[in-house]
Amino acid sequence: MSVVKKSAEKVEVGREGILNAAASLFRQHGYGGVSLRAIAQAAGIKAGSIYYHFPSKDAIITEILDAGIVKVHEEARACVEALPAGAPAEAFLRAALRGHLRALLEHGDYTSANVRIFGQVPAAVRDANLSIRRDYEKYLDDLLSNLQADGAIRADVNISRFRLLLIGALNATLEWFDPSRGGVEALADDYADTFLNGILTQTGANK
Template sequence: MARSLDIRSDLPTPLPIGTAAQLRLLDEGAHLFLTSGYAETTMREIASAAGMKAGSIYHHFSSKEEMLELILVQGIDVMIQSFHQTQRETRQQDALSRLLAHIRAHLGSLFEHGPYTAAHVTTFPYAPTEVRKRIVPVRDGYETLWTELLESLSDSGAITLPSSVSMTRLILMGAMNQTIEWFDPSGNQSVDQLAEAIANQLWDGVTPR
């Protein structure tokens, strides 16, 4: 049986936030990091997007790096919470339904919970080294949740993995995260349909024949 990881306890402790101004700045920062890139975004641009004077942002955050770490933490936290909620809700369902629900939850984190999770996926590789070091253990923990899900489905005989579990997980995570680059949730296809397409493609490759 797969063990349940409480990986949220490994999250770096962020500086206290919560004022409307701080949250607005983080919202705009996450949006700009996602659409323009971390390196290309300036603190002045974030302040302007939030309707503040350039110098005012430093009353709330000391640096762009500090803002990035808080945004990355929030992004991974959304994914972790979504995974655990889905795990609780689908424990008694069949293998394909469980897999589909988890894929749908991950995509929902990317497209339906503000820009934080999508910004995490696109911005993490460009984060300063020290920030990445603090976030990596939590990312590894989230990936372990997916590894254990696939292992449990394999151990039950519901799926037969054509390659290693880690390889299958990497392929699946890559397929899901790459949708940020091309999928438009306001277009002709819904997130539900996207999740079904990815789940069906994977399922065709892993079901016993």
């Protein structure tokens, strides 16, 4: 995807090159820590040229924040929908978790920019991203509620609170995940084991 200059240094140009460069810089330095000059330099153009593609810095970050959520939502949904008919209940959680983690870590600059600076952007930018966020949260809540209605998840589990715990734990992997030391799929399985069964050796009678 996107243009690649021969083989120099994969300097991408145009709209997508700007977005990729910006996402990486926002992730590293935060919203206020990145100048249009820096984005332009990373994209291989001059600062003034950015305004041909985007009307403002806020427009760039808005697009990046949205993309971060959309990619994760789409991949989680795709993984769930790819399940064979009659898959066991816990497979639904495993699939959603795997999709979330895969998209999260494969589009790390966009998703990390979202996780890190959502709370730091101007209110107008944050509001624009909120409905997209809510859509994904509702998707997960519905999925988990169905599993609970089926009896797979304990009745005393607060679904939206567990969803917050889950997303928090998954998103935090962005801060330390290193693809050269074990793949995403293994990580997803490992995390799913913990969420589903806990860490205790014996789980006879809970309090």
